[in-house]
Structure formats: structure tokens, C-alpha cells
Amino acid sequence: MIGIVSYGTYIPKFRIRVEEIARMWNEDSNAIKQGLGVSEKSVPDIDEDTATMSVEASREAISRAKIDPKKIEAIFVGSESHPYAVKPTATIVGEALGVGNYYFCADLEFACKAATAGIQICFAMVKAGMINYGLSIGSDTAQAKPGDALEYTAAAGAVAVIVGKDPIAEIEATVSYTSDTPDFWRRDLQPYPSHGGRFTGTPAYFRHVISAAKKLMESYGYTAKDFDFAVFHQPNAKFPQRVASMLGFSEEKIADGMLVRAIGNTYSASSLMGLCGILDKAQPGQRILLVSFGSGAGSDAFAIRVTDKILEYPRNAKVWDKAKNCVYIDYGLYLKHRRMIK
Amino acid sequence: MVPRFWRKIKYRYEILTSFCENCGNHYYPQREICPKCRREGVLKEEKVCDYGKVLSYTVVNGRTIALVEFDNGAKMLAEVCGKVEIGKKVRKAFRKYGEDGDFGIIYYGTKFIPIEEQN
Amino acid sequence: MRVAIIGVGCTEFGELWDKSFRSIFLNAGLSALEDAEIRGKEVEAIYIGNMSGGKFIDQEHIAALIVDHAGLAEFGIPAIRIENADASGGSAFRQAYMAVASGIHEIVIAAGIEKVTDANDPMEILSTAVDQEWEKFVGANLPAIYAIIARLHMHRFGTNEEDLAMIAVKNHRNAVHNPKAQFRKEINLEDVMRSSYIAEPLKVLDCAPLCDGASAVILANEEVAKKICDTPIYIEACTQASDYFSIQNRKDITTLQAVVIASKEAYKIAGVEAKNVDVAEVHDSFTISELLAYEDLGFAKKGEGKKLIREGETEIGGKIPVNTSGGLKACGHAVGATGIRQIVDLVIQLRGEAGKRQVNAERALALNLGGSGATAVVSILSR
Ligand SMILES: [Zn+2]
Numbered sequence: 152m153i154g155i156v157s158y159g160t161y162i163p164k165f166r167i168r169v170e171e172i173a174r175m176w177n178e179d180s181n182a183i184k185q186g187l188g189v190s191e192k193s194v195p196d197i198d199e200d201t202a203t204m205s206v207e208a209s210r211e212a213i214s215r216a217k218i219d220p221k222k223i224e225a226i227f228v229g230s231e232s233h234p235y236a237v238k239p240t241a242t243i244v245g246e247a248l249g250v251g252n253y254y255f256c257a258d259l260e261f262a263c264k265a266a267t268a269g270i271q272i273c274f275a276m277v278k279a280g281m282i283n284y285g286l287s288i289g290s291d292t293a294q295a296k297p298g299d300a301l302e303y304t305a306a307a308g309a310v311a312v313i314v315g316k317d318p319i320a321e322i323e324a325t326v327s328y329t330s331d332t333p334d335f336w337r338r339d340l341q342p343y344p345s346h347g348g349r350f351t352g353t354p355a356y357f358r359h360v361i362s363a364a365k366k367l368m369e370s371y372g373y374t375a376k377d378f379d380f381a382v383f384h385q386p387n388a389k390f391p392q393r394v395a396s397m398l399g400f401s402e403e404k405i406a407d408g409m410l411v412r413a414i415g416n417t418y419s420a421s422s423l424m425g426l427c428g429i430l431d432k433a434q435p436g437q438r439i440l441l442v443s444f445g446s447g448a449g450s451d452a453f454a455i456r457v458t459d460k461i462l463e464y465p466r467n468a469k470v471w472d473k474a475k476n477c478v479y480i481d482y483g484l485y486l487k488h489r490r491m492i493k
Numbered sequence: 494m495v496p497r498f499w500r501k502i503k504y505r506y507e508i509l510t511s512f513c514e515n516c517g518n519h520y521y522p523q524r525e526i527c528p529k530c531r532r533e534g535v536l537k538e539e540k541v542c543d544y545g546k547v548l549s550y551t552v553v554n555g556r557t558i559a560l561v562e563f564d565n566g567a568k569m570l571a572e573v574c575g576k577v578e579i580g581k582k583v584r585k586a587f588r589k590y591g592e593d594g595d596f597g598i599i600y601y602g603t604k605f606i607p608i609e610e611q612n
Numbered sequence: 613m614r615v616a617i618i619g620v621g622c623t624e625f626g627e628l629w630d631k632s633f634r635s636i637f638l639n640a641g642l643s644a645l646e647d648a649e650i651r652g653k654e655v656e657a658i659y660i661g662n663m664s665g666g667k668f669i670d671q672e673h674i675a676a677l678i679v680d681h682a683g684l685a686e687f688g689i690p691a692i693r694i695e696n697a698d699a700s701g702g703s704a705f706r707q708a709y710m711a712v713a714s715g716i717h718e719i720v721i722a723a724g725i726e727k728v729t730d731a732n733d734p735m736e737i738l739s740t741a742v743d744q745e746w747e748k749f750v751g752a753n754l755p756a757i758y759a760i761i762a763r764l765h766m767h768r769f770g771t772n773e774e775d776l777a778m779i780a781v782k783n784h785r786n787a788v789h790n791p792k793a794q795f796r797k798e799i800n801l802e803d804v805m806r807s808s809y810i811a812e813p814l815k816v817l818d819c820a821p822l823c824d825g826a827s828a829v830i831l832a833n834e835e836v837a838k839k840i841c842d843t844p845i846y847i848e849a850c851t852q853a854s855d856y857f858s859i860q861n862r863k864d865i866t867t868l869q870a871v872v873i874a875s876k877e878a879y880k881i882a883g884v885e886a887k888n889v890d891v892a893e894v895h896d897s898f899t900i901s902e903l904l905a906y907e908d909l910g911f912a913k914k915g916e917g918k919k920l921i922r923e924g925e926t927e928i929g930g931k932i933p934v935n936t937s938g939g940l941k942a943c944g945h946a947v948g949a950t951g952i953r954q955i956v957d958l959v960i961q962l963r964g965e966a967g968k969r970q971v972n973a974e975r976a977l978a979l980n981l982g983g984s985g986a987t988a989v990v991s992i993l994s995r
Pocket residue numbers: 513514515516517518527528529530531534535
């Protein structure tokens with residue numbers, strides 16, 4: 152049985168409210184909050200970046216699983232805000248965790264779904280007997296151009312997932328749906344991403360998420376009823392809500408994973424953050440549908456079943472508690488934290 | 494200065510003290526010879542626990558710099574993210590210390606976060 | 613062999629914009645030779661304290677440079693630069709002293725020089741005296757290290773910011789009558805307390821300003837000294853000690869152990885006790901370092917340094933006047949020159965030439981520190 156043996160999360164403690172951003176641009180904050188279903192977003196400290204958050208999330212995952220770091224034999228970091236354009240984040244993580252030097256390692260980039268791709272790679276490597284444990288991290292300090300609609304949701308956070316045998320949550324099945332769809336991108340050397348506005352909806356997010364979910368269910372014989380929980384990538388709260396209803400999932404089944412409401416879109420960490428919110432309370436035997444989405448575009452769908460092991464797994468420091476424990480900052484400090492003013 | 498940073502990465506990313514098996518003293522940063530036992534000393538690297546307490550501190554250039562003391566007696570100078578006072582318990586955190594301009598490398602290392610008292 | 617100081621010279625300390633490194637040195641050296649009434653070619657060796665020609669003015673090999681500019685290359689006089697951060701001057705003095713005491717040389721010059729104002733950020737350069745890998749890397753410059761020491765001293769012993777401020781006030785008051793001092797004006801307690809923090813709890817007016825300056829003293833053995841000098845001042849002891857470089861490794865950061873060791877040794881050699889010292893020049897690069905000196909030199913018990921300043925015992929007219937020159941605080945801290953400048957001021961005191969800041973003194977002590985106290989040089993002089 153192969154699956155998730157441990158997970159760790161990191162959410163920076165700073166938040167900026169939608170009202171504060173709207174104040175800058177003279178926009179109607181109530182309309183924005185209603186439209187996005189998001190009221191605030193997480194902001195990293197000035198000395199935090201994708202690498203530091205990756206390390207913090209990974210350290211939590213390792214300490215909760217009580218795994219010797221040396222047994223982690225693969226590290227993949229998925230992000231669209233790697234601190235270096237050339238030079239891996241994953242080696243920084245490996246060094247900080249003390250995994251030694253014999254490990255498979257790469258940075259991954261596939262917009263917001265790189266880390267679920269990393270989980271698939273780790274899953275395959277464990278299954279192939281190449282490694283004992285693999286670590287896949289989704290971490291982002293998402294960039295948004297001041298004044299752009301993305302500014303209300305582009306947040307920061309990291310999730311680390313350790314994949315191995317004897318898991319707390321078995322990965323029963325996984326499929327991907329991929330196409331060349333330029334809905335959102337960032338050109339080389341550009342500081343901020345660009346996007347296709349409403350084009351990011353139907354042909355991008357909805358088509359990929361639904362296709363991957365349907366393929367998973369068809370291929371492995373699941374129906375929506377077989378899942379106790381579902382979590383979809385969360386660019387805002389509206390998209391996953393709508394996709395849930397399109398696939399036949401009730402509000403209750405996605406509620407525990409809707410971290411986007413409290414911290415915004417953590418990009419590469421987004422769908423996994425939701426998964427962690429669910430794992431924090433799920434009971435043995437319960438099944439979770441996870442579907443990520445990465446612009447460009449693709450979705451990875453997973454059927455995950457919680458095992459008895461979770462009963463002895465320490466689930467303190469819950470994601471929702473981390474999300475609520477925060478300090479609010481104003482727009483000036485936000486610019487400083489995001490290093491838009493130096 | 495890249496090699497100079499690289500050489501000590503292990504000790505910056507994680508708090509490793511030198512423990513002398515001969516006299517029982519812990520040292521940070523790591524040493525190549527025990528100052529108490531010198532050639533009779535036997536130094537081993539040891540990972541310290543993630544917590545320490547503030548022995549003293551200052552605020553300079555807008556940053557809080559503290560002398561943090563660990564249970565094993567070793568002391569470490571580091572930045573603290575947040576307000577502290579003498580005796581405050583702190584927990585280690587992996588953070589950026591700086592970068593060599595816009596083109597150079599990024600310096601990561603260990604800082605500390607004050608642990609707020611549980612109500 | 614007993615060693616005497618037979619001539620002293622010092623430039624003005626301050627921002628000497630129109631004077632170059634070499635011309636500052638020449639000024640100090642010539643006034644020392646003039647004071648000793650010798651020509652220069654009698655000098656057998658020159659010891660020059662200088663912290664960082666390389667960083668301040670991008671010039672190394674400064675000893676030979678200075679010999680040339682002083683017109684002494686003609687005689688081939690050997691010279692060496694001695695670097696011990698801001699204890700460079702004191703360390704050069706000790707090397708010169710040992711050269712004469714050993715009988716190798718009869719007459720030597722001990723000098724100190726720093727030209728800081730050509731550099732953009734002199735305090736950052738002085739801060740290269742702390743551990744670059746384990747102190748500076750985390751953002752702790754020299755003021756920060758002393759501030760951390762000060763904070764614990766205050767916490768543990770009840771020393772307060774006013775106590776430290778009173779040291780700055782005292783030193784400024786003394787400097788009014790020192791023609792070589794950078795700041796010859798009084799400041800009051802409120803001025804210090806109102807000045808902004810450099811590194812909490814140390815404020816702008818707790819910190820000695822870095823400045824340009826040079827100083828020189830001429831040393832001779834007793835026999836030679838008696839022949840050519842009417843007022844030789846004798847070096848009773850000159851000791852030096854080291855401590856753990858970084859405060860992370862010091863057992864108790866509120867004690868500068870190198871000062872304790874060096875002063876105990878000096879008292880032993882001179883056959884005196886702390887209470888026999890009549891006047892002292894101590895290294896007040898920060899007000900806390902003067903307060904620590906009170907305790908670590910044995911003028912007060914550990915934790916009770918504050919009493920000396922509160923009760924006025926270190927003022928001119930007190931039991932043990934400290935920094936009658938104005939100290940580093942008001943004279944200015946010309947880094948490598950400071951250790952020699954302290955000797956110059958004590959010689960002036962012991963000769964009875966200190967004018968309005970004159971105290972009645974038979975025996976004087978100088979304490980020169982390097983960085984956060986990993987180097988300490990203690991000298992005891994007598995009439
Ligand atoms: Zn030992």
C-alpha cells in the first residue's frame with residue numbers, strides 16, 4: 152500500500168484584507184469579496200520565500216512522521232516562484248533537512264499543479280522500488296501585479312507531502328488530463344504573470360479539472376458517492392464550488408478543504424493545502440477526491456483513502472488553526488514584504 | 494565570497510553544536526578543537542533541539558538580534574523575527590538572511606520566532 | 613630593562629578632510645620627536661598600530677610608506693604595522709615596549725594611525741573586528757554586540773541607561789579642556805537620553821565617533837632616557853590578553869575576561885593594586901565598555917560599576933578619575949591611534965602638563981580594547 156505517510160504545512164502569519172487592497176484601487180470590496188469568495192490572503196515576511204516555506208513545511212512533515220531524514224530519497228519542489236531562475240530550490244530544502252547527498256532531486260514547474268505532479272513521481276518511484284520515501288513540496292509566494300485582479304488572491308504558503316509505504320492515506324489511483332492551453336503565464340524575466348481573463352474559466356480550469364476527475368472515476372469505477380470529501384484547486388472560492396456541484400459533490404464535502412477563503416490562493420500549495428485541511432479531521436476508511444489544476448494547462452486527479460494509521464498520527468497544529476492565527480498588515484507593509492519597495 | 498558561505502551551509506541551515514565527549518561541553522558555532530580539553534577532547538556534531546531562550550538582545554538596523562541559549566549550554570547569535578525580551582522562549586525557523594545584490598546568491602540560515610505564551 | 617617614555621605627540625582628532633593618511637602620521641611623529649628633543653635618526657625601530665589601511669584607504673604596507681614620508685627611509689629604519697582591531701595602538705605600544713625591555717633596541721617609536729573619513733561607512737569597517745561568519749552574518753555589528761552585553765548587564769545588575777549616559781556626559785565635560793579632542797563641548801543627560809538608538813539600549817551619544825588621527829610616543833631604556841630627558845615616564849607594566857572572539861562562546865558576557873586577566877597580570881608586575889591607580893584612560897568605544905572597565909579592572913566589584921559613575925568617583929576630583937582626556941567618546945576614536953593617544957594623555961597627566969584637567973597622579977593605567985573585547989592591552993605608567 153503506497154500513499155501519504157506524512158504531511159506538513161506552512162502559512163506565513165501575515166494577512167492583508169481584500170478591503171485594504173480595494174482601498175488602493177478605489178474598487179468595491181464587497182463586490183470583490185462576493186465575486187471571489189475570498190476575504191483576505193496570506194503574505195510572507197520579508198525574509199521568507201519559496202525555499203524557506205518549503206523547509207518549514209517539510210520539517211513539520213518529517214517530525215510528525217518521525218522519519219529519519221536520510222530515508223528520504225527524492226525531493227521535488229513545485230513552484231512558480233522559485234527564488235532562483237537557475238539553481239534549484241530543492242537542494243536548499245535537502246540540505247536544510249539533512250537528507251544526505253544520495254537523493255533524486257529536481258524543481259518542478261507546472262503553474263499550480265507542479266507539486267501534485269511531484270506526488271505522482273514519488274508514488275511511481277516508491278512503487279518501482281527505487282526509493283523508500285519521496286518528498287513532494289508545493290510552495291509559492293505568488294506574484295501579482297499591483298492593481299491586477301490577481302492581487303486579491305495571490306497568496307503564500309507551502310505544503311510538504313511524504314510519499315511511501317504503510318501510509319496514513321493510500322493513493323488508490325491517479326490520472327492526469329493535459330492540454331496546451333495558454334490561460335495564464337509568465338514570460339521569462341517578467342516579474343508578474345499575465346492571464347486570459349475569462350478565458351481562464353471554461354476552457355482552462357473547468358475543462359481540465361472535470362476531465363481529470365471524470366477520467367479517474369470512469370477508469371477506476373468511482374462515483375461521487377464513493378468520496379467522503381473532495382478538494383479542487385482553489386484560485387478563488389467560486390471555481391471549486393462550481394466544479395463541485397458540476398461533479399455532484401455537496402458543499403459539506405468540500406468545506407473542510409476550502410482554505411482559500413481564509414488565506415487566498417497559495418498556487419502550487421493550493422489544492423494540497425485543502426487536502427491537508429481534510430486530512431486533519433478525516434477518519435479511517437474515508438475517501439478523498441483531490442484534483443489540482445495548473446495553468447497551461449493540466450489537472451492531476453487522485454483517489455485517496457484514509458487508513459487506520461491516521462489514528463496514531465499526530466495531527467496537532469491543524470491547518471485551519473494556522474490559517475486563523477494571523478497578523479494583519481496594511482498595503483504599505485504589504486509592498487515592503489513583497490519587496491515591491493526596497 | 495560564495496565558497497565562504499557554501500562551506501558553512503550545513504551549520505547555517507541546521508543548528509549543529511560540537512559536543513566534547515571528554516568534558517561534556519557544547520559549542521556553537523562548531524569547533525575543530527575543544528578549548529577546554531584541546532588534544533584530549535573528542536568532538537562530535539550534535540543537533541540541538543529546536544528551542545532556546547533569549548539571554549540578551551538588541552535591535553539594530555531595524556532587526557532584532559539575540560543571543561539565544563540552548564538547554565545544552567551552547568549559545569547562538571541570531572536574528573529573531575518579532576518582539577522579544579530576556580528569558581523569552583524561541584523556536585528555530587529557516588529564513589533568508591540576505592542576498593548578494595540582485596545578481597548574487599541568497600544567504601539562508603537559522604533565525605528564531607518568539608513563542609507566544611498559551612492562554 | 614626599565615623602559616621610559618621620553619616624548620609624546622598627537623594630532624588633533626576629528627574629521628581631517630584636508631589631511632592625508634601620511635601627512636597625519638608625519639604630524640604626530642614630528643611632534644613626538646620634537647617633544648623628546650631628538651632628531652629622528654636615533655630611532656632604531658617603528659611600531660605602528662593601524663587597524664585597516666586596507667579597508668579605510670585601500671592601502672597596505674603602510675609601515676614602509678610612513679617611514680618614507682617621514683624622511684626616515686634614508687636611514688633604513690625598520691618599521692612594522694601591528695593590527696589588533698582598535699587595540700592596534702595598545703598592541704604596537706606593547707611590542708615597542710618589549711623591544712626596548714629586551715635590550716634589542718635602545719630607542720623606538722610606538723605610533724598609531726587611522727584615516728577613516730576617506731571611507732563610506734567607517735563603523736562597518738570597524739565591525740570587521742567581530743566574527744564575520746557568525747556575528748556579522750546574522751546582522752550583529754560592533755554596536756550590536758556591545759548592546760547585547762549592555763542589556764544583560766542592566767538586567768542582571770540594575771545598571772540603567774542614565775548610568776551609561778552619565779559616562780558620556782562626564783567624558784564630554786573633560787574634553788572641553790583637551791585641545792586635541794574632536795568634541796570640546798559639554799552635553800547633558802537629556803541630550804544623551806534623547807538621542808536615537810543605534811543598537812538598543814545604546815544610543816548615538818553612547819557611541820564613540822570614529823575619526824581620523826595619529827599619535828606617537830618615543831620609548832627609550834632607562835639609561836638613555838635619563839641622559840636625554842628631564843621628565844621620563846616609566847612603563848611599570850604592559851600586558852595583553854585574549855578572550856573568546858565571539859560573545860557566543862563567552863561564559864559570562866557581562867565580564868570582559870581579557871581585561872580581568874591583563875589587568876591582574878599588570879598589577880602583579882607593577883606590584884600594585886587597582887586602588888593604587890590614580891588616573892586611567894579606558895576604552896569607552898561605547899559607554900558600556902567604560903562601565904565594564906570599572907569592574908573588570910577592579911575599580912569596582914562586578915555589577916557595581918554604576919556606583920562609581922553615580923557617585924562621581926570617576927570624575928576629575930573623584931577617587932579614580934577616568935578618561936580625563938574625554939576618552940574615545942569625546943576625543944573621537946581614531947581606531948588604531950587610540951591606544952597610543954591614551955598613553956600620550958596619561959604622560960601629559962603624569963608630567964603635570966594637563967592644565968585644567970590636571971589631576972594629582974603618581975600612577976596611571978591605560979586600557980585599550982580590540983573589537984568586543986577579545987583583545988585587551990593594559991599599561992601601567994608612573995612618574
Ligand atoms: Zn572538552
